[in-house]
Amino acid sequence: MQRRHLLTAAFAVVPFARLFAAERGQAKIAEIRAFTLPKLNLVQVIADDGTQGWGEAGHEGADSVAQLINTRLDSRIEGRDVFDAEPSWDRLYWEADELGPSGIAAFALSGIDNALWDLRGKLLGKPVWALIGGKYRDEIECYGSFSRDAGEGRFLTPDECAERAVALANQGFRTIKLRLGLREEGRDPVDDPMLPCMRAIRRAVGDAITLYADPSEGYSVSRAIRIGRALQDELNVQVFESPVAQYNLDGLRQVCDALDMQVAAGEYLATRWQFRDLIVRGGVDVINPDLAVHGGITEGKKIAALAEAFDRDIAVHNARPTLLTAAHAHYLASCRTAGRPQEHPGAERLLELWQYFENRIVLNGNRLRVPDVPGIGLLVDEKAVRKAALS
Secondary structure, eight states: OHHHHHHHHHHHTSOHHHHHHHHHOOOBEEEEEEEEETTEEEEEEEETTSOEEEEEOOOTTHHHHHHHIIIIIHHHHTTSBTTOHHHHHHHHHHHHGGGOSSSHHHHHHHHHHHHHHHHHHHHHTOBHHHHTTOOSOSEEEEEEEEESEEETTEEOOHHHHHHHHHHHHHHTOSEEEEEOOGGGGOSSOSSOOHHHHHHHHHHHHOTTSEEEEEOTTOOOHHHHHHHHHHHHHHHOOOEEEOOSOTTOHHHHHHHHHHOSSEEEEOTTOOHHHHHHHIIIIIOOSEEOOOTTTSSHHHHHHHHHHHHHHTTOEEOOOOOOSSHHHHHHHHHHHHOTTOOSOEEEOOTTTTGGGGGGBSSOOOEETTEEEOOOSSBSSOOBOHHHHHHHOOO
16 A cells, blocks of 8 residues: 555656656657766667656767767657657667677667666656566576776786685675686787686685686687686686687687587677577577677567577676666566576776766675666766766
8 A cells, every 4th residue: 555655646746748658658759868977878868758768888989989879879769759669779770780780889779778768667657677578587696797907908916816706705796707808918828817817716715606707708719628628627617708709609619519618608799690690600508698788678688589599598798887787687687598697797896886876776795686666777867977977
C-alpha cells in the first residue's frame, strides 16, 4: 500500500505529456547534446515535454565523438518518436557507417542509444530492464579489474600489481583480472611481464581467489598458446582475455583450440556482424560486449541473441563506474547467458566522476543490485555537467 501511495504521489507531479507518453507510448525527440568531461563522455536526449535521458558514450576520442553527435547525428532523429527504437538506430548507423563500423561512429551511436533507453524508461515510469525483456537476475556478481599501465609510459611492477589485487580482494571481490597493456610495449615483449605479475598476484591473494589474465591483444598465436598453458597449469587462471589481435580471428581460433581454459574477446568490436564473426570464426568461449562501444543497448540485445544462439557466455567490458555500469546492470539482468561474474573497475577508482550525479549505484561487496527505478537509475546533475564540460 505504501508503494502505491508513493507512485501515486510521483505521478501527480508528472507533466501531462509524460502521462500521455506512458499511456500511449508517444513522445518526440526534441534535442540531443553531447558533453565531453574529464574521463566521461555523456549524451543528453530531451523529449518534447522536457524529460531528459542520459547515456554514456565511448571515451576514447571524446571530443570527436561529441562533435559528431552535436553537428551531424543529432539532426537525423530529432523530431522522431522516442519509442521508435529500431528505425532510429538504423538511421544513425547508416548516417555514420562510412566512418567505420567501430570507433568514433559506434561510440557516438552508443551514447545516443543508451540515453534514449533511459528516456523511454523515465517516460513510462519503468526501469530499462523491464523494457528490454525483463530480468533473469536481481543482482550481478562482479569481478574487480585493474590495469598494469600506470600512465605516462610507466607500468606497475609485479609487487605493485599484487598490492592492487589485494586491495580489490579486500573490497570483497572473489575474482580479479589483470590487464597487462602489452600493446603499448609491442607484440611479444622480450621481457614478458605476464607470468611474473600473475605469480606475484597469486602469491598475494592465495588460491581462494579466481584469476583472469588479459594481455590486451599483445601476443602472437604461438606466444599466446605458450603463456596460456603456463597460466592455466601453474596458476589456475580461469579466463584468458584478448590474447591476440582482434582482427586475427583465425589465430584466435587456434588459441582457443589449444587451451583448456576459457578464452574471451570482443571489447573493441562493434555491431552484431563483428560479434557473429568473433563467435563463428574466432571460436571464443566468452564474448565481451561494451554498451558504450558496440552501438548501445539496442544493438546489445542483438549481440545477446547471438550469444544465446551459439551457447556463449556474456561478460561485459565495463571500465567506468557510473552510467555505463548502471546501463550494463539492466542489460546483464535481461540476458540469459550473462550469469557469470561481470567486470567492475572497483569501488575506489574514478571516484571523481560521481560529482556529476545526484545519486549512486554502489557495490555491496562484489554484488551489484539491478536498479528498479525508472530509466537507467542515475540522476545526472546537469548544472555540474555543463559547468565542467570541455565541449
